[in-house]
Amino acid sequence: MKKSLFSALTIAGLVASVGTASAEPNSGTINFQGYITESACSISGGDTNMTVPMGSITKNEFTTAGTRNTTPARFSISLLNCNTEVAKNATIAFTGNVVGTGLLALDPSGAQGVAVALFNANNQAITVGGTGVSGALTNGTNEFKFQAYYQATTAVANIVAGAANAKATFTVTYS
Secondary structure, three states, X not given: OHHHHHHHHHHHHHHHHHHOOOOOOOOOOOOOOOOOOOOOOEEOHHHOOOOOOOOOOOHXXXXXXXXXXXXXXXXXXXXXXXXXXXXXXXEEEEEEOEEOXXXXXXOOOOOEOEEEEEEEOOOOEEOXXXXXXXXXXXXXXXEEEEEEEEEEOOOHHHOEOOOOOOOEEEEXXXX
């Protein structure tokens, strides 16, 4: 009987240990990828895809080809965390569909005979597709201010009313 009881307990112990065996752990790999750059500044997140409201302008504000509406749409591009040990100056240049002498063409499905003219804060014209606007950097935040106007590219009689939308890309280079 002792031998049967011992055998029964041994078998029960083996069965219990098999029933409580732990599962093999699962594993995987996570790859983290990126790149650390040395840039003089970073562009404010809200400035990378902005909309500049130009308002609703009557074509009567234009008297001849080359005239602009009277009130500019103001906008700015902020450069953050600038480090003058990396670069001393920044240049912001604009590109897009050009009409006339460096004006930004409107979407052709809308208004006709008008384009967008860009100016710096000192009311100096900026040529779209040109060299851009340069300024000295200071450590920290640097704000570049701009103005946009609608400008007649034809005689007022030839201006066609409609949506007056345009798209430009800006590029910041450092030196």
